[in-house]
Amino acid sequence: MSSVVVLDNGGGLIKAGFGGDRDPVAVVPNCVARQASSSSKKYLIADQLLSPSVDITSMSIRRPFDRGYLINVDLQREIWDRVLRGVLHCDPTSSSLLLVEPLFNLPAIQRSTDEVVFEELGFQSMYIADSPSLVHLYETSRRGLGSASRTQCSLVVDCGFSFTHAAPVLHNFTLNYGVRRLDIGGKALTNYLKELISYRSINVLDETMLIDDAKEKLCFVSLNLNRDLNLARKSGKENPFKCTYVLPDGISSKKGFVKDTNEAQRFLSLQSGSESMQLDSMENHTGSTGNEGGAGNTEDRKRIDVAQNEVKLTNERFLVPEILFHPSDVGMNEAGLAECIVRAVDSCHSHLHPVLFESIILTGGSTLLPQFAERLEKELRPLVAEDYKVTITCQEDPILGVWRGGSLLASSPDYEAMCVTKSEYEEIGSTRCRRRFLH
Template sequence: MSNVVVLDNGGGLIKAGFGGDRDPVAVVPNCLGRPSSSKKWLAADQLLAADFEIAAVSIRRPFDRGYLINPDLQKEIWDRVIGSLLRTDPSTSSLLLVEPLFNPPAIQRATDELVFEDLGFQSLFVADAPSLVHLYEASRWTADGLAAMAQCSLVVDCGFSFTHTAPVVQNFTLNYGVRRLDLGGKALTNYLKELVSYRSINLMDETLIIDDAKEKLCFVSLDVPKDLHLARKPGRDNPFRCTYVLPDGITNTRGFVKDIDEARRFLYLPDGSSTTPGVQAVDSQEDAGPAGDRKRVDMNKSEFDLTNERFLVPEMIFCPADLGMNQAGLAECIIKAVHACHPYLHPVLFESIILTGGSTLFPRFAERLERELRPLVRDDYRVKITCQKDPIKGVWRGGSLLASSPDFESMCVTKSEYEELGSARCRRRFFH
């Protein structure tokens, strides 16, 4: 087993494991949670236990707006992850830590104190997400003989707190080209909370439930005006209507989609854009009879319907101005990021766009992005978007690859160097 701990410390999820491994040992929430029936705060894997009821859970996060603001709370979570899940001793291990881009110096100092003084790691290397995603994908491209593309890429990281579009050249993120969109999975969840609470049931305090409903039911629209028109149809004529059943605390502790076939009807609309080839359109009469009666909404149960909310929530990333936000959409952010670079890089960057981060998992995300980009890019440039097979683990896998390289230890800052030189001088080694 490697003695390098790789920690992708995201605002929503922690991905933790050992350098050289294919997958992380743990992918767990980066927060503490306390059920209403308990006085004890639970962390990491405890929040994913099968008997953990996600209703009425109070949440405390060490991150706010993408940056670490509570090191003490972060230490409590790391203690659980490193001690109970990784089962390793920090005093005999090195740490590869993934930090947000443009991390303020005060937060860098607090992080270094946490790593070296509180946990006692023997050495530290700090990396940013775009360079690690590029490193992982470039290793696959080079194996396929695409050496030219492996030199640079444009990484689109749609995470929990915000979205970055970052040009990467030879494993270095070009900071002057990075563009940020202050929208991520957290903002989408909050927006869905507001829509559901206004239209049906007050769920403003049910973050985990709304997170689950968002991940299972939301998708990206390829034609918003057309889908809004379809969403006005009543009953079974509405292809987007579906029901989410809330936990009851007895037989159902986590919530679920009432009829998964109903929830997937949008995939089979006859518009030539089905994301599931070979699947026939759903018969509108299939739920007639006893089975259909069983799937109808029971007003005696706690459940809510979603229709146009399913595509209006992810629409925030593409058209934030529609919600009154004074920000460019994702396609425009990409254009600005590319145009900030040397013109010689433009055609290669447009041809090597990589999507990473949990918010890119919405169905049709890449297809919608390509449709938005194509009119904004020169006709003689090719637009190619690569979707990672597992965008939540993409950054971590790049870190695992880097941590397994022969030169990794020489790139780290040791505990003795930190004690002698201080945080600021040590950080210069990471070009931050």
């Protein structure tokens, strides 16, 4: 059989690689961008935006996705072509494609996608998958034990770029009637942080990529909102949330960075009750800030602050993720994440309720925020019957979890029989071919 390209086509990031591999070859932005102030009309595509020499300030960004759905197929084809030929170095005409699409994708978008895959890129065959079923497949296969593996049932909570979904999965099939959606994702969190900083400090409304980086490195989920709001009012070293994010100057640094990592992690002492900074436990999430931006180590960065713009953050760090749990705080007439999960479970048969609450799997980039799982369990426990156990499982890498499930499926002996071939597409058309993927 030909090689299988696994493409998790997210609204924010594309994860692309080959079936059977543990990790994707590329994790790149699903967009094109250029300097708004530049006279050049050439856009940087996907992986080109990750180059250390690229200045990400004031980038004009174009995305093929809007509100979670593909609206610009031509732009998406251009990005796919760059990823497939420029990064993966594969020939689509001798390959099969496993494509991850959003839940409840519209028929018009499906037809346009099929045209690009078969007619323009020329793939031999294609299989369409959804993220919850792939996350369930990967986690049950990897762990081998636990309620999800025994019952083949789980509730996947996917905090993606545009939306957050709570999706029940049974025997590797997503129960579409039970899926509940929260119209908040990583993009909304970044936009909210931009607004807060612009109102309180410096105008960063055009700095999407920069503030997205600051969000990933500095935001966290509060375990006690009232306490943290009171502590955030303190001044100086008594404020455990105060930290500084240094904006790039375009000369000595092309990327933003955290000025003092120790200072940024002081909030961790609130949970342990000690004054020691638990640096090791956070190294995987925020430790990468030590070598980015070309500004040297932490001690060097403390001295590089004379001519650079700095953004001081305090309560913004936990107020931004708070809208996931209480959307009404920003005027959205929606239930929070815990209520969204309860509604998804309640829509299923009552026999599944205890199993689903015991098999909650978190995926998506926003779940990387420190203390996310602990806060969700704290919010969920009062809403669930006392005799039900609430167990929340965090994926080892929530950004790659969907892709790894796709890689596992693509390497299975049944994969080829599940695909729609190019000849079938040409013979009976997109609509009839798509019926094979309706669960």
